[in-house]
Amino acid sequence: MLKSVLYPVAHNYSQSEIITRIRFMAGLGTNTFRLLHVLTNMLENKKYIGQKMEATAGKLRSWGYSVETQILEGLPAKVISQAAAEEGIDYIYIPGRSNNILYRSLLGSTAKEVVRLAERPTLVHKKYPALTRFMYEEKLQDPLQLRKKFLRSVVFATDFGSAAERAIPYVQEIAQHAQKAVVLHAGERAGDPTSEAKRLREVEVKLASVEEKINLNYNSVETQARVGFPGRIIKKYSEKNVDLIVIGRFNLSPYAGIMGSTAEYATANVNCSILLIP
């Protein structure tokens, strides 16, 4: 399910960063890695970048990882999405970068754009600073240890729609060693108290059903039903020591077309990592 990954790397990446991230992905069960660099201007030295990527790939191969490199040209988000779709990649790994509002406003966010365009599952990994702190500790060199350290608490945000259904196997797969999962439903309040009571009863039943499906994989599973704008609720919940949010890419209404989907909102605003399932 998460066997092969497309990992877009920037021109100024460091080898140690790539290695650390690939170890983390290996902990998720990934064994085939495609490093992709997208050339966005004429000033970039394709040959030099290619050599640098190959050097990193060689080191990783020597440790037993299956790694390929690729350099393409175009708009990064579009090229990444297309490459992932054409190659039959299992998921795209996006290193989450700055949450600085000025940075996002001026330069946009490739991660956000990939989330909008990608037809493959996308993992936006925002925990790198913490990862770096521990990467030199001997015990965390093991990918599984890395995974256990950084995937303790998982939130599965569901609207009970088809995208959320498709996300369930990923919730089961990605966090089978995680300590705790929370199934979170954020919905709109019904128009009157009687309908609202009925809606809440329905939500409870559906949450229980999801809980049953993922229960075996976690030490503890709890369910939460909230009322309000899903993006904002997910953001609020992510502040409660959550490591990863799994979310089906739903809410593609005309409103979402203008204001951005819940997934896009969450990608831009939460501080923890997000796995988006299209």
Next chain:
Amino acid sequence: MFGETVFVLSLVLVLPLIIMGIYSPSLLDELSSAVYATIISHFGWLYLLAVFSFLLFCIALAFSRFGNIKLGRDDEKPDYNYFSWFSMLFAAGLAIGLVFFGVGEPLSHYSNPPGQIAAYTGEAAVYAMRYSFFHWGLNGWAVYAIMSLSIAYFTFRRGMKPLISSCFYPLMGDRIYGLPGKIIDVLAVVATLFGVVTSLGLGAIQINSGLVHILGWPDDTLSSLVIIAIVTALFLISSSLGLDSGIQVLSKLNVLIAMLLLALVFILGPASYILNVFTSTLGGYLHGLLAMSLDVNPFTGYEWTRDWTLFYWAWWISWAPFVGIFVARISRGRTIKEFILGILLVPTLITFIWFSVFGGAALHLQQIGGVDVAQVAVNDISRCLFIVFEYYPLGGFLSALTIILLIVFFTTSADSATFVLGMLTSDGHLSPPLSKKITWGLMEGGFAVVLLLSGGLDALRRMTVNVALPFTIVMILMCWNLYKALREEGKDFSLPPH
């Protein structure tokens, strides 16, 4: 805990202002003027955008998939037939303003148009009629439509109490039963009370000026007090008879008298000129609706826009809680499309005909008859209708009929307002107890009398308009709530309508 909160909070807010109006009308005047000037100067754009958005929202709802949703159970029939419904809509929504401004407004615009137009010209006449249509047309009725549609939907379709706070359930949930919800209802009570008290006072002055004109009735405060006492007694009697026997009968009588007056003025006046005015102004109105709706005139004529259009929009909004709750009450069983088209088109068309007949007759007298009736409008807007009738055959009869119409209109409005106040302060009871209605009726009459005596009515009128600002926000949120609730129709958990 919140049982009598709306009643108590309303009194806590209203009484100090009323007492200030009695003992220190100048202080109330200063206070209301300062707030009014700030609001009108800084939020003019908000009023124009909001009111125009309400119109667009109404049209979009009517022709959307929600248009066929019933304000009640799917198999429910309307409580009132079209004639009764339109009569009550007309009486509650327009009331005395139509009689008051039918002649006065076109003449005022004609003699005092915005700076870029020369007064007393053909261009000024075109502008005067077009803006009279605009101020009494679709935009204003859209304000009432939003309010009444929301209340009717949440009451008859969703089984909630007929309160403005009920319309906020999708956004606020159970908080509508707490303080936030009560504050919304208190705002509605305050706006309704201020509006009806102001109307009672100003209307009494106008009836008085008509009686002075045709009967030589003494032009003093005592006469106005007698009129208020009579109108108060009449609407209390009507109120005690209930909605079906009281307001409905009065509304029908209203419409019949208004139609009779309209027909007589049309037949006895320059009929073909009036028809030309109607046709031409309708064309101009439809053609210029978008521009007028969004024209704040920031470069030239802002003062004119502030004094007329912005005042009107604030006035329509401040009356919306009262008219909205009342119209909602009489609209059970209609579909959303029928409701919106009915409330937008029929009263608007009748208003346009009214303004064409009365405004056209006055402009004809001014332009062709050579009578400077516009100057009368400048000096005393309430007298110009009676001056126009002086030049008509059966002028005395027409004036008398107008006074009767004014009294009936007044009684109907005050009765409807009392009914609404009773509902709002009895936790949304659809048939509020008589004791509550009588209490409110006496308070309305009493406040009108004391404010008339102290000279604080104009200040209270400005306070009424001031309440419109928070209500504009309330109404924008109301649209959002209504849309959210409508979108939910047909989902599994959405219960069958009540």
